[in-house]
Amino acid sequence: xxxxxxxxxxxxxxxxxxxxxxxxxxxxxxxxxxxxxxxxxxxxxxxxxxxxxxxxxxxxxxxxxxxxxxxxxxxxxxxxxxxxxxxxxxxxxxxxxxxxxxxxxxxxxxxxxxxxxxxxxxxxxxxxxxxxxxxxxxxxxxxxxxxxxxxxxxxxxxxxxxxxxxxxxxxxxxxxxxxxxxxxxxxxxxxxxxxxxxxxxxxxxxxxxxxxxxxxxxxxxxxxxxxxxxxxxxxxxxxxxxxxxxxxxxxxxxxxxxxxxxxxxxxxxxxxxxxxxxxxxxxxxxxxxxxxxxxxxxxxxxxxxxxxxxxxxxxxxxxxxxxxxxxxxxxxxx
Amino acid sequence: xxxxxxxxxxxxxxxxxxxxxxxxxxxxxxxxxxxxxxxxxxxxxxxxxxxxxxxxxxxxxxxxxxxxxxxxxxxxxxxxxxxxxxxxxxxxxxxxxxxxxxxxxxxxxxxxxxxxxxxxxxxxxxxxxxxxxxxxxxxxxxxxxxxxxxxxxxxxxxxxxxxxxxxxxxxxxxxxxxxxxxxxxxxxxxxxxxxxxxxxxxxxxxxxxxxxxxxxxxxxxxxxxxxxxxxxxxxxxxxxxxxxxxxxxxxxxxxxxxxxxxxxxxxxxxxxxxxxxxxxxxxxxxxxxxxxxxxxxxxxxxxxxxxxxxxxxxxxxxxxxxxxxxxxxxxxxx
Numbered sequence: 001x002x003x004x005x006x007x008x009x010x011x012x013x014x015x016x017x018x019x020x021x022x023x024x025x026x027x028x029x030x031x032x033x034x035x036x037x038x039x040x041x042x043x044x045x046x047x048x049x050x051x052x053x054x055x056x057x058x059x060x061x062x063x064x065x066x067x068x069x070x071x072x073x074x075x076x077x078x079x080x081x082x083x084x085x086x087x088x089x090x091x092x093x094x095x096x097x098x099x100x101x102x103x104x105x106x107x108x109x110x111x112x113x114x115x116x117x118x119x120x121x122x123x124x125x126x127x128x129x130x131x132x133x134x135x136x137x138x139x140x141x142x143x144x145x146x147x148x149x150x151x152x153x154x155x156x157x158x159x160x161x162x163x164x165x166x167x168x169x170x171x172x173x174x175x176x177x178x179x180x181x182x183x184x185x186x187x188x189x190x191x192x193x194x195x196x197x198x199x200x201x202x203x204x205x206x207x208x209x210x211x212x213x214x215x216x217x218x219x220x221x222x223x224x225x226x227x228x229x230x231x232x233x234x235x236x237x238x239x240x241x242x243x244x245x246x247x248x249x250x251x252x253x254x255x256x257x258x259x260x261x262x263x264x265x266x267x268x269x270x271x272x273x274x275x276x277x278x279x280x281x282x283x284x285x286x287x288x289x290x291x292x293x294x295x296x297x298x299x300x301x302x303x304x305x306x307x308x309x310x311x312x313x314x315x316x317x318x319x320x321x322x323x324x325x326x327x328x329x330x331x332x333x334x
Numbered sequence: 335x336x337x338x339x340x341x342x343x344x345x346x347x348x349x350x351x352x353x354x355x356x357x358x359x360x361x362x363x364x365x366x367x368x369x370x371x372x373x374x375x376x377x378x379x380x381x382x383x384x385x386x387x388x389x390x391x392x393x394x395x396x397x398x399x400x401x402x403x404x405x406x407x408x409x410x411x412x413x414x415x416x417x418x419x420x421x422x423x424x425x426x427x428x429x430x431x432x433x434x435x436x437x438x439x440x441x442x443x444x445x446x447x448x449x450x451x452x453x454x455x456x457x458x459x460x461x462x463x464x465x466x467x468x469x470x471x472x473x474x475x476x477x478x479x480x481x482x483x484x485x486x487x488x489x490x491x492x493x494x495x496x497x498x499x500x501x502x503x504x505x506x507x508x509x510x511x512x513x514x515x516x517x518x519x520x521x522x523x524x525x526x527x528x529x530x531x532x533x534x535x536x537x538x539x540x541x542x543x544x545x546x547x548x549x550x551x552x553x554x555x556x557x558x559x560x561x562x563x564x565x566x567x568x569x570x571x572x573x574x575x576x577x578x579x580x581x582x583x584x585x586x587x588x589x590x591x592x593x594x595x596x597x598x599x600x601x602x603x604x605x606x607x608x609x610x611x612x613x614x615x616x617x618x619x620x621x622x623x624x625x626x627x628x629x630x631x632x633x634x635x636x637x638x639x640x641x642x643x644x645x646x647x648x649x650x651x652x653x654x655x656x657x658x659x660x661x662x663x664x665x666x667x668x
Contacts, residue, residue, distance in 0.1 A: 003550070023491055143489055151485050153666035154643050155477055155636040157357055216337070216667040283666075287635060292626045301621060302489040309488050329659045332487035332617075333550040 006311050009034035009074040009100070011091060012081035013042055013061060015174055016105055018051045019304040020078050025057065030308065034072040035061045065091065069098040076311045079104035083202040085116045089123070092134065096126050101314050102134045103307050107203035109136025110146070111323055114209035124321035133317045137310050137324055139302035140166060141203035141210070144293075145266050147324040149281045150214040152291050161263045161284040162211055168270040168296055169277040170249055175239040177299070181270055182228060182247040183240040190228040190247045200226055201268055204254030208264045212256060214325045219264075221257040226250060229271040237272055248272040306330060340645050343368035343408040343434070345425060346415035347376055347395060349508055350439055352385045353638040354412050359391065364642065368406035369395045399425065403432040410645050413438035417536040419450045423457070426468065430460050435648050436468045437641050441537035443470025444480070445657055448543035458655035467651045471644050471658055473636035474500060475537035475544065478627075479600050481658040483615045484548040486625050495597045495618040496545055502630055503608040504583055509573040511633070515604055516562060516581040517574040524562040524581045534560055535602055538588030542598045546590060548659045553598075555591040560584060563605040571606055582606040640664060 008030055010021050017037070024030040025048075035047045042050060048057035062068045069077070077095045082088045085108035092109070095102050112120035127134050136142065145164045153159050170178050182190045182199050193199040204224055212219045229249040235242040242248045249271020256264035279293040313327045324330070342364055344355050351371070358364040359382075369381045376384060382391035396402045403411070411429045416422045419442035426443070429436050446454035461468050470476065479498045487493050504512050516524045516533050527533040538558055546553045565582040568575065576582045583605020590598035613627040647661045658664070 026492070139489060147663065148485075150663055150665045151482075154664040155473060155631055155640050156643075156666045157635055157639045158360070159666045214663065214665045214667065287632070289631070290628055292628065294624055294626065297489055297623070298621070301491055305491045306489050309490075325663045325665070328662055329481065329484055329548065330488040331484045331548045331659070332490045332493045333548065 003029050004312070006030050006076055006315060007033045007072070007074045008311070009036065009069060009072055009077050010047070011036045011065065011077050011079040011095065013037040013039070013047070013050065014080065015176065016300060016304060017078070017080040019300055020080060020308060021047055022051050022053070023304050023308050025053065030311070032057060032059050033074055034068045035059050036063070036065045036068050037061050038063050065094055066098065069095060069100060074100055075315050076101040076103060078307060079106065083107040085109055085112055085119055089119055092123060093126065096123065096130055096132055096134060099130050099132060101132045103310050103314050104134070104136050105138045105303055105307055106136055107138065107141055108206060110138065110141040110203060111206040111210040111213070112136065112321065114206050120321060127321050128319045131319045133314045133319055134321045135310055135314050135324070135327070137306050139297050139299055139306060140268070141206040142324060143302065143306055144279045144297060145204070145207035146210040149211060149283065150325060152281055152289065153215065153283055156283050156285055156289055157287065158285040159215060159283045161265070163265045163282040163284065165267045165280045166269070166296060167274050167277050168299065169274040170270050171237045171272045173299065178237060178239050178272065181250045183249070183272060184242045185247040187228055187230070187247065194226055199250060201250065201252055201270065204252060204266045204268065207266055208254050208256040210323055210325065211264055212258065217258045217263065219256045219258060220260070222254065224252065224254045226252045229269060231272070235272045240272070242272060249274070305332065309333070337363050340364050340410055340649060341367045341406070341408045342645070343370065343403060343406055343411050344381070345370045345399065345411050345413040345429065347371040347373070347381070347384065348414065349510065350414040350634060350638060351412070353634055354414060354642060355381055356385050356387070357638050357642050359387065364645070366391060366393050367408055368402045369393050370397070370399045370402050371395050372397050399428055400432065403429060403434060408434055409649050410435040410437060412641060413440065417441040419443055419446055419453055423453055426457060427460065430457065430464055430466055430468060433464050433466060435466045437644050437648050438468070438470050439472045439637055439641055440470055441472065441475055442540060444472065444475040444537060445540040445544040445547070446470065446655065448540050454655060461655050462653045465653045467648045467653055468655045469644055469648050469658070469661070471640050473631050473633055473640060474602070475540040476658060477636065477640055478613045478631060479538070479541035480544040483545060483617065484659060486615055486623065487549065487617055490617050490619055490623055491621065492619040493549060493617045495599070497599045497616040497618065499601045499614045500603070500630060501608050501611050502604040502633065503611040504604050505571045505606045507633065512571060512573050512606065515584045517583070517606060518576045519581040521562055521564070521581065528560055533584060535584065535586055535604065538586060538600045538602065541600055542588050542590040544657055544659065545598055546592065551592045551597065553590045553592060554594070556588065558586065558588045560586045563603060565606070569606045574606070576606060583608070639666065643667070
């Protein structure tokens with residue numbers, strides 16, 4: 001029996017999209033049949049060349065999404081263009097309208113009912129009408145702070161609270177991420193970035209609401225705060241040098257209240273030279289349980305892995321807008 | 335909208351069965367409607383009294399499984415009577431024939447195709463015919479050495495090998511378990527227990543085959559060895575005193591070979607005063623990933639939790655004999 005081959009159109013060829021293509025090409029069970037991006041510097045180029053594969057793969061980046069999807073008829077669109085659902089919604093709607101299953105790394109799509117219940121309902125209705133399945137996933141949101149604690153809760157007799165800590169060492173990450181977390185800024189500049197909405201990691205809220213949904217809890221109140229992490233000594237990375245007292249990263253805390261109590265605490269600290277880095281899940285209850293990933297899951301690698309690994313589950317699943325909790329186990333089967 | 339209540343018959347009232355009942359009674363979404371056991375010391379007693387609840391629950395233990403199932407018509411049977419599929423098969427067959435979904439802690443049922451492909455096929459066919467779902471689960475097999483590494487592999491770009499280590503401190507466990515692992519025996523006596531098949535933990539093979547199935551690997555060869563752990567100093571537990579040089583537990587190793595290489599290694603060490611105790615999963619690949627549960631999941635508590643937590647997923651699932659990899663996420667929703 002030969003394994004199925006999933007025909008993929010990559011929608012968005014930023015860092016995540018390029019890594020998705022790279023990973024798909026390595027696997028026999030996936031075939032890139034189309035690529036979409038509006039960046040004039042990318043349009044017209046062969047995808048293999050664009051991602052530095054050193055050889056063409058016979059797929060050229062196109063700006064016309066509708067024509068690409070119509071001509072290639074993929075099993076699944078891998079969508080990686082943005083974090084905010086309202087902004088990427090027309091792209092998702094188009095893919096679904098064209099009869100394509102979608103796996104997207106759009107952070108707000110991981111639990112779209114949290115921030116955009118109307119858009120979620122529209123997308124769900126359209127997906128069912130067209131007989132396709134739509135999933136938002138990634139490492140965070142999508143795994144470390146939501147699906148992983150929920151999966152872990154399976155062996156818990158009772159859970160009264162979920163606390164997740166994710167400490168990422170940004171020094172090992174790509175330049176745009178080091179820039180995004182405010183590396184080298186003053187506290188004042190950092191606050192301006194916060195006000196402009198460019199520094200905040202998107203998805204803590206989605207994780208909290210997905211957790212609550214998976215545990216059968218109703219969130220009465222959700223709040224989030226964001227603070228800079230300041231360098232205590234000079235930090236030098238491949239891209240930035242940060243003097244003591246300047247910003248070297250971000251400390252973000254999401255708290256959800258259920259029945260008057262803080263039952264979900266999500267703490268993300270992403271900063272240069274974070275040591276030790278780790279992901280930690282604690283399930284509180286009569287018997288508390290703890291789980292640690294030493295070093296922490298590397299964001300881009302884990303996000304692209306889970307998105308690609310989810311494709312078979314999404315293709316096989318009943319139509320509609322789904323979450324990671326609805327799918328059978330996503331594994332690195334290939 | 336009110337939550338569904340799952341009507342449960344508990345089949346088997348040993349330590350695991352009693353803990354399952356205790357847990358189900360604590361949750362509003364489960365209702366014990368029947369209890370089956372053949373032990374004359376248990377038959378005729380109220381389940382609440384039997385488990386030490388201090389009050390009757392109005393359900394009396396009966397020996398006649400068929401009559402109990404016919405009269406109570408449960409949504410799901412929680413089955414906990416034995417580790418070997420061939421021995422418990424008539425009980426499972428009966429429950430399915432009576433139209434009941436089944437969640438069982440029978441170790442070999444976690445991946446029955448590994449040891450009993452014929453029985454698995456028969457049970458699957460019967461379950462489909464009767465429109466019910468059958469699942470084998472537990473902490474080990476069922477979680478730590480199979481479902482957990484598979485779930486973890488979802489964030490892996492590629493996995494070339496899976497290594498799991500489970501170090502359990504048997505000093506904190508119940509007496510039958512301390513006895514089962516050979517506490518206080520001489521090495522010779524231990525070897526006799528091994529030959530008699532009473533000391534071996536059942537399920538490493540099932541975990542290996544479930545892992546392989548979830549990753550799309552074909553096991554060419556599987557082997558297992560078992561050795562005693564010897565006390566280095568006098569060990570005293572609530573139930574046993576073990577002199578230096580005597581057996582204080584078991585060291586069991588399962589190894590599965592894929593394409594000529596040992597790609598699955600499952601190492602279980604369960605012994606008195608094990609310190610530190612932990613569960614550790616390592617996924618090898620271009621980027622290796624590690625996950626640790628400090629202290630390790632306590633066997634009985636985790637097994638009863640996952641079995642009970644799986645009930646809603648099993649009741650809702652399409653008919654047939656399924657594994658943990660087929661189900662959507664099992665969570666502590668209640």
